[in-house]
Structures are given as C-alpha cells and as structure tokens.
Amino acid sequence: MSLRLNRRHFLGTAAATAAAASIPLRARASTPFTMQAAWINDAEFAGYFIGIDEGYYAAEGLDLTYLSGGPDVIPESTIIAGRADLALTTPDTTIKAIVEQGAPFKIIGAQYQKNPIGIVSLASNPINEPRDLIGKTLAVPPVNVISVNAMLALNGIDPGQVNIVPYAYDPTPLIRGEIDASLDFTTNVPYTISQQGVEATSFLLYDFGFTIYNDTVVVTEETLTSKRAELVAWLRASRKGWEANFKDPNGWPPKWADTWFAGTGRSIENEIFFNNAQQPLMESPAGYMGMTEEGIEANLRALAEVGIKGTRDMFDTTLLEEI
Amino acid sequence: MAADASGPWRGLRNAAILLLIWEIVGRLDLVAGGALPGISEILIRLWVDWGDYPRHIGATLYASSMGFLIGNALGIGAGVLFALSPTALRLFRGVNIAVFALPPIAIAPILVLTLSGMAPRIALAALGVYFVTMTATVIGLSQADSRATDVIRAYGGTRWDILRRVQFRGALPSILAGLRVAAPNAVLGAILAEFGGGGRWGLGAYLLGSLGRGEPDRLWGIGLVATLIAGLSYGLFALLAARTVGSTRAVTLNTAVPDAAPRAGHPLGRIALTFGTIALPFLVWWAFIEATGVPDLISKTPWGVVEYLFLDPTAESAQTRLLAALVETLPITFLGMAAGLGFAFLLAISSRLFPRAIEAFMPVALVTQTMPLVALTPLLVLILGRGPSLTLWVTISVTFFPAFVTLAQGLALVPRSAEDLPRAYGASRWTEMRMVTIPASLPYLFAATRLTVPRALLGVMIAEWLATGKGLGNLLNQSRGFLDYGMIWTVAAVSVLLSVLFYQAVVIVERRVLRRLGMATAE
Numbered sequence: 001m002s003l004r005l006n007r008r009h010f011l012g013t014a015a016a017t018a019a020a021a022s023i024p025l026r027a028r029a030s031t032p033f034t035m036q037a038a039w040i041n042d043a044e045f046a047g048y049f050i051g052i053d054e055g056y057y058a059a060e061g062l063d064l065t066y067l068s069g070g071p072d073v074i075p076e077s078t079i080i081a082g083r084a085d086l087a088l089t090t091p092d093t094t095i096k097a098i099v100e101q102g103a104p105f106k107i108i109g110a111q112y113q114k115n116p117i118g119i120v121s122l123a124s125n126p127i128n129e130p131r132d133l134i135g136k137t138l139a140v141p142p143v144n145v146i147s148v149n150a151m152l153a154l155n156g157i158d159p160g161q162v163n164i165v166p167y168a169y170d171p172t173p174l175i176r177g178e179i180d181a182s183l184d185f186t187t188n189v190p191y192t193i194s195q196q197g198v199e200a201t202s203f204l205l206y207d208f209g210f211t212i213y214n215d216t217v218v219v220t221e222e223t224l225t226s227k228r229a230e231l232v233a234w235l236r237a238s239r240k241g242w243e244a245n246f247k248d249p250n251g252w253p254p255k256w257a258d259t260w261f262a263g264t265g266r267s268i269e270n271e272i273f274f275n276n277a278q279q280p281l282m283e284s285p286a287g288y289m290g291m292t293e294e295g296i297e298a299n300l301r302a303l304a305e306v307g308i309k310g311t312r313d314m315f316d317t318t319l320l321e322e323i
Numbered sequence: 324m325a326a327d328a329s330g331p332w333r334g335l336r337n338a339a340i341l342l343l344i345w346e347i348v349g350r351l352d353l354v355a356g357g358a359l360p361g362i363s364e365i366l367i368r369l370w371v372d373w374g375d376y377p378r379h380i381g382a383t384l385y386a387s388s389m390g391f392l393i394g395n396a397l398g399i400g401a402g403v404l405f406a407l408s409p410t411a412l413r414l415f416r417g418v419n420i421a422v423f424a425l426p427p428i429a430i431a432p433i434l435v436l437t438l439s440g441m442a443p444r445i446a447l448a449a450l451g452v453y454f455v456t457m458t459a460t461v462i463g464l465s466q467a468d469s470r471a472t473d474v475i476r477a478y479g480g481t482r483w484d485i486l487r488r489v490q491f492r493g494a495l496p497s498i499l500a501g502l503r504v505a506a507p508n509a510v511l512g513a514i515l516a517e518f519g520g521g522g523r524w525g526l527g528a529y530l531l532g533s534l535g536r537g538e539p540d541r542l543w544g545i546g547l548v549a550t551l552i553a554g555l556s557y558g559l560f561a562l563l564a565a566r567t568v569g570s571t572r573a574v575t576l577n578t579a580v581p582d583a584a585p586r587a588g589h590p591l592g593r594i595a596l597t598f599g600t601i602a603l604p605f606l607v608w609w610a611f612i613e614a615t616g617v618p619d620l621i622s623k624t625p626w627g628v629v630e631y632l633f634l635d636p637t638a639e640s641a642q643t644r645l646l647a648a649l650v651e652t653l654p655i656t657f658l659g660m661a662a663g664l665g666f667a668f669l670l671a672i673s674s675r676l677f678p679r680a681i682e683a684f685m686p687v688a689l690v691t692q693t694m695p696l697v698a699l700t701p702l703l704v705l706i707l708g709r710g711p712s713l714t715l716w717v718t719i720s721v722t723f724f725p726a727f728v729t730l731a732q733g734l735a736l737v738p739r740s741a742e743d744l745p746r747a748y749g750a751s752r753w754t755e756m757r758m759v760t761i762p763a764s765l766p767y768l769f770a771a772t773r774l775t776v777p778r779a780l781l782g783v784m785i786a787e788w789l790a791t792g793k794g795l796g797n798l799l800n801q802s803r804g805f806l807d808y809g810m811i812w813t814v815a816a817v818s819v820l821l822s823v824l825f826y827q828a829v830v831i832v833e834r835r836v837l838r839r840l841g842m843a844t845a846e
Contacts, residue, residue: 040528070520070522072803073521077621093804103806166787166790166797166800168789169534169535170537173701173704265532
C-alpha cells in the first residue's frame with residue numbers, strides 16, 4: 001500500500017487519527033477474531049449477523065469469523081482449544097468449571113438478561129408453575145438437567161417427584177401428549193407447537209428463582225489480557241447490532257433467507273416470532289450485552305442455591321464500561 | 324436368496340404391497356396419532372423442500388468421500404501389511420478390535436472436542452470404513468490361489484511379485500465386497516458427526532434444524548435421502564465388483580493343502596507381543612492427543628482418565644456415577660445382545676423357509692440401517708414408551724442387520740448334499756433346518772455373534788441418550804453440560820473397553836466350541 005500523502009488525504013487521515021483516539025481500533029488494519037456461538041443459526045444470534053453484514057465489526061477493525069454451535073459443541077472447549085477468542089454459553093456451566101476445575105474463564109458480557117429457557121406445556125394440559133410439575137413427565141435436554149434441578153430445589157420440590165426424561169429436540173411427543181412438558185427456549189417452541197394447530201403455554205425458570213443470564217460472553221483470562229481492545233470492539237459492535245435488530249425485529253430475518261438462515265431447516269416466520277419474543281429478555285438498563293450489579297448478584301445467588309459457589313470476580317464488567 | 328423365474332416380480336409385488344400398507348396406515352394416521360406419515364406425504368414434502376437439499380447433500384458427500392478415501396487407504400495399507408506380517412497382525416489386533424467395536428456416539432463428542440471444521444466428520448466416516456476394508460484385504464490376500472503363487476516362486480519371482488501378480492488380483496473381489504459394505508458406513512459416520520458438530524451444511528445439520536419443527540414428513544424425507552445415498556454407494560461398488568470379478572475367478576478347484584499357520588516363536592516373544600497388542604490402542608490414543616495439541620484440561624490421555632477415576636479429589640464421585648450408570652446399562656445390554664441375535668437368527672431361518680416375505684422385508688430392513696435414529700425417536704417413544712422395550716427395539720435395529728447377513732450367508736453355504744439326506748427321508752423343512760442346516764452353520768452363528776455383541780452397547784447407549792435418560796448414554800450427555808471432560812473421556816474409554824471385552828469373550832467361546840466340533844471359524 002502506498003503511503004504518500006496529498007493534502008486532502010492528509011486531512012482525512014488526521015480526522016481518522018482523531019477519531020481513533022476515542023475508538024482505538026478503527027484506523028487499524030483488521031484483526032482476525034473468532035466467536036463461537038451456542039447453537040445453529042437462528043434469531044438467537046441476529047445481532048451478530050447484523051454486525052457482520054452491516055460492517056459494524058469491520059468498522060471496529062475486526063475480521064470476524066462466526067462459528068455456529070450444535071449438540072456436541074461445548075462452546076467453552078472451543079476457546080480453551082484456541083479455536084475461538086470468545087464463546088457464548090451459560091453462566092452455570094462456566095462458573096461450575098471455574099470453581100471445580102480451576103478453568104481460567106471470565107464472563108465479560110451477557111446477551112440474555114433473563115434466561116429464555118422455560119417449561120413449555122400445552123394449554124389443554126397446562127403447567128403454570130413449578131408445583132404443577134409434581135407427578136408429571138418433563139423432557140429436558142441432558143445438558144440442562146442441572147438448571148431444572150436448580151429451579152425445582154429453589155421452589156422446594158424434590159427432583160425425584162418429577163419424571164425427567166431426555167428431550168431429543170423434537171416437540172412431537174409433547175404435542176401428542178406422551179410427555180406433559182418440555183424444557184426449551186420459550187422464544188421458539190411455542191411457535192412451532194402453534195404451527196401444529198395446538199396452543200402452548202410456558203413459564204421461564206427465571207421467573208421462579210433461577211435468575212441467571214444466558215448466552216453469557218466468556219473468554220479465557222489469557223485472551224482477556226492479550227486481546228482486550230478487540231474484545232471491547234466486539235462488545236461495542238455487537239451492542240450496535242442488537243440495537244439495529246430491535247428497531248426492526250420483523251424486517252431482518254427475511255433478509256437472511258438466502259444467507260444466514262439458508263438451509264437451516266427452520267422457517268423465516270419462526271425466526272420473526274423468535275426475534276420479537278426475545279426482545280424483553282435482552283433489554284437491560286446497562287444496554288444490550290450489559291451486566292448490572294443486581295443482575296450479577298442474582299446469578300450468584302441462584303447458583304449458590306444449587307451448590308455452585310461463584311464469586312463477583314468471575315464477572316468482569318470493565319470492558320462494558322469501556323464501550 | 325435363490326428364486327425361481329417369477330421371483331423378482333413376486334419380490335417386487337410384495338414390496339409394493341408393503342409400501343401400500345405403509346401409505347394407508349400413514350394417510351389414516353393409524354400409527355401413534357399420525358407420527359408415521361404416508362409415503363406420498365413424505366415424497367411431496369421432499370419435493371417442496373428440494374431447494375434446501377443440494378448443499379446439504381454436497382457437504383455430506385464431501386465428508387463421506389474424504390472419509391471413505393482416507394479410511395480405505397489406511398484399511399488397504401494395513402491389510403497388506405497384516406497379510407505380509409502375521410506379527411504385525413497380532414500386534415495391531417487390539418487396535419483393530421477397538422476400531423471395530425467403538426460406539427460412534429461416544430466418539431463423536433471426542434472428535435468434535437479435539438478436531439475442527441470438517442475433520443470430525445471425515446474422521447468418523449473413515450473410522451466406519453477402516454475395519455471392513457482392512458479385514459476384506461487381509462482375507463482376500465491370504466486366500467490367493469497357492470498354485471499361482473507356486474508358479475511365480477518356481478520362476479524365481481520375489482515376494483513383491485507374488486503380491487502384485489497374484490495376491491492383489493485374487494484379493495480384488497474380496498476388497499470390492501469390503502468397499503461395498505464400507506461405503507454406507509462412511510455416509511452414516513459423516514451424518515452423525517454433522518448432527519453434533521455445529522457446521523451449517525450436511526444432512527445431519529439439516530436434520531438437527533428440522534427436528535424442532537415437529538414435522539415427521541420432513542424427517543422421513545431426510546432419512547430417505549440418506550438411505551438413497553448409502554444405497555447408491557453400495558450399489559456402485561456392487562456393480563464394480565460384478566464387472567471385475569469374472570476375470571479373476573479361478574476356473575478349476577484348488578486342491579492343494581493350505582499353508583499351516585506360523586507357529587509362535589519364543590514364549591518371551593509371545594508375552595511381549597501380547598503386551599504390545601494390549602498397549603498399542605492406548606499408545607494410539609495418547610499419540611492422537613499429542614498430535615492434536617489440544618490442552619489437557621479438555622483432552623485426557625489414558626493416564627489422565629486414570630487420574631480422573633482414581634487419584635483426583637473428585638475420583639470418588641466419578642466412580643460412583645460411573646458405577647451407577649454401568650449398573651443401569653449392562654443388564655439391558657446383555658438382553659439386547661440376545662434379542663438382536665435372536666431376531667437376526669429368526670430372520671435368517673425365515674429367509675430360508677419364507678423367502679418371499681423376507682425379500683419384501685429387505686427394503687424396510689435397509690431403511691432401518693440408514694434412517695438416523697434421532698429422527699425416529701418421537702415415533703418410537705409414542706409407540707413403545709420409554710421403558711426397556713424401546714431400548715431393546717433400538718438395540719435390535721442397531722445390531723440385527725450385519726448378523727442377519729452373516730447368518731443368511733452361512734445357511735446358504737450348507738452343502739446341498741447334506742440337506743438332501745433328510746429330504747430323502749421325507750423330513751419337513753423345519754426338521755432339515757434343525758438337524759442339518761443350523762448345526763452346519765455354527766461358525767457363521769459365532770461370526771454373527773462377534774458382529775452383534777459390541778454393537779449392542781451402541782444401541783443401548785443411543786436409546787439412553789434419546790429416550791430413557793439412564794445409564795452410560797445419559798451420563799455422557801450430562802457430562803457435556805457440566806463441562807466434565809474427565810467423564811466424557813472416561814465414558815468413551817469404558818464403552819470401547821466393554822465392547823472389546825464382549826468381542827473377545829465371544830472369540831474365546833467360539834474357538835473352544837469350534838475346535839471341539841472340528842470346525843473352522845468363519846470371517
């Protein structure tokens with residue numbers, strides 16, 4: 001690249017340098033940066049798709065590689081193995097790993113202020129609160145059993161009183177009444193069930209004492225030190241993506257029919273429902289991706305109830321402050 | 324399956340009747356309140372969804388072909404080495420059995436942890452291919468016509484000349500038969516890794532995204548496409564085999580006495596060899612982790628697993644959970660072995676007694692082998708519930724097919740003259756079966772048992788993972804949620820070890836029984 005300056009260019013460069021003082025990375029060449037998402041492409045990750053498509057990450061100097069997740073993908077593993085700089089995951093697994101295995105993780109942001117997972121049942125056989133689960137059959141993905149046991153314990157219910165069976169990603173057994181309820185994203189499954197001509201009802205584990213975040217942003221301590229500027233840049237661009245998303249939650253999903261959502265097997269209408277349903281769960285006085293002191297306190301309290309003894313220093317809010 | 328002139332047409336007719344019954348049952352929502360869609364509903368849905376398919380099929384074909392190539396290169400290479408050196412064959416026996424017996428669902432998470440991108444898919448596909456091809460190569464090379472090798476030796480040909488001019492040509496039909504069986508394995512391995520591995524393209528990824536919709540016709544469509552790919556790859560190599568076999572088959576019968584098996588050498592050497600056989604799989608495991616360079620927090624070496632199970636502060640809790648899981652898994656696994664083998668045996672006998680009915684059943688049997696079980700889970704739990712009967716049926720479906728093929732082959736090879744004797748005395752088909760055919764096919768019964776027994780554990784673990792929430796299969800999945808890497812590796816190691824033990828137990832019984840009866844083992 002030629003670096004000879006003429007007058008006009010010089011003024012432009014000077015302006016860029018001035019801007020760079022407030023936004024450190026903008027004027028630099030783009031840095032490769034990889035994020036590991038928690039699941040396959042759906043509206044859960046809309047903010048990041050916008051950030052990539054609209055160049056928010058590029059403007060921050062990040063050349064972002066996006067890795068989608070799946071049942072065998074443990075997001076934390078990807079960052080330990082050095083295949084990603086940052087992962088979206090759940091605070092219960094992260095904190096348990098820090099406490100029990102001394103894993104070098106820090107939580108630097110949170111997408112969902114309220115965890116969207118909840119108990120979904122049919123309106124014709126409604127489960128409206130944890131007590132209603134006693135004596136019923138509940139399908140839970142094996143990885144989430146820890147959360148359900150926590151919620152039951154918080155509500156004074158012995159997990160032995162609920163018949164917990166594996167949930168194999170398909171709502172058919174619920175629709176046909178083989179199970180009474182299932183644990184899933186309340187932003188998603190009620191729509192699928194309504195498509196089968198049946199009405200669903202649901203409640204969040206969050207509303208019954210299991211007050212944890214979801215899709216928390218986790219990094220290793222090493223990345224936190226070595227790539228701090230990039231992490232702040234990623235948080236800033238992601239917040240911008242989510243802000244843009246919720247200005248037009250119905251408008252974005254159809255745009256991705258041939259890109260991000262191509263061939264996922266899910267419908268665009270489903271993503272629109274999802275995108276609208278997730279907005280109230282993501283809003284925070286601290287802004288999108290934010291973590292408030294009350295929120296962190298609520299996470300630690302809920303996890304302590306089930307024997308996961310986290311501490312405040314496992315969360316690092318200083319990067320959010322730098323946005 | 325022999326048939327008279329009208330055979331193929333009657334077979335077709337029976338298959339058509341079966342499809343018609345499926346269609347009516349599906350259309351009228353007679354099974355599980357409509358969880359089994361009719362054939363036409365599946366095909367219409369496939370047509371509507373067709374736009375989604377090409378890229379998924381492309382990804383699956385890419386991963387399975389790469390796995391097929393790599394697995395076969397390794398399989399043929401190893402096969403040649405083993406055919407040349409019985410010591411190498413002995414030394415690698417542990418590795419070979421481990422590769423054959425390992426349950427893919429326990430290995431897939433390990434591969435996703437340690438490899439990235441397409442590599443887990445290719446590795447799982449290659450693992451499904453290696454053993455079949457390696458075995459076929461060894462058998463093919465060692466069964467070369469000794470008269471032809473004698474000719475080469477007499478003219479001063481080297482070992483390499485024999486290999487090149489006689490053994491490879493003689494082995495070709497056997498190797499091609501191996502590739503035929505290996506090809507669908509590669510497809511299934513790739514799809515399983517796609518399902519879990521988080522990529523965007525591949526039939527497994529499409530299946531995962533589609534599961535949440537609760538629309539069985541889509542899931543059956545994906546299963547049908549998977550079946551078609553597996554079936555076509557089988558057919559391709561069957562065709563290749565049919566084209567080439569003719570030129571390599573011996574015209575007259577070889578009456579030479581086969582070479583005696585080389586006697587083992589010094590007792591110390593034998594002990595060293597046995598030790599090496601057992602140690603090698605663990606060395607391969609350790610080398611794999613070294614090669615991937617994944618930090619030891621998430622990847623456990625054999626010693627790491629020992630530490631986790633016996634030395635760490637959490638060892639006691641780990642042992643308790645592992646033992647509790649084994650107590651749940653093992654009894655039903657033994658039942659599953661018996662059920663899978665029994666089902667295969669009944670089917671093999673029926674194929675002699677009622678060939679037409681079994682011919683019609685074969686397409687259904689093939690679909691059960693290639694239809695991803697996760698897509699069938701809702702249907703299965705709706706029909707069978709979540710108790711032992713579901714576990715047994717899943718285990719039967721995972722185990723019966725290879726056993727059935729082996730048994731049917733054994734029954735078909737019983738000499739006609741032996742069967743003519745009871746027939747001449749006016750015995751019924753069943754008496755003839757009981758007194759001649761079944762005893763004569765005993766070696767094949769053992770071969771079938773060897774195939775069934777390690778896979779029974781796989782079947783039980785799948786049912787536990789998808790439906791019953793018990794035992795090893797559930798422990799494996801819960802451990803992922805707890806980031807309990809030690810347990811993930813422990814479950815994988817224990818399940819492979821158990822499968823190898825089951826296999827080895829059958830081999831020991833087989834040797835004793837067949838030796839007493841003066842029979843040879845069948846491969």
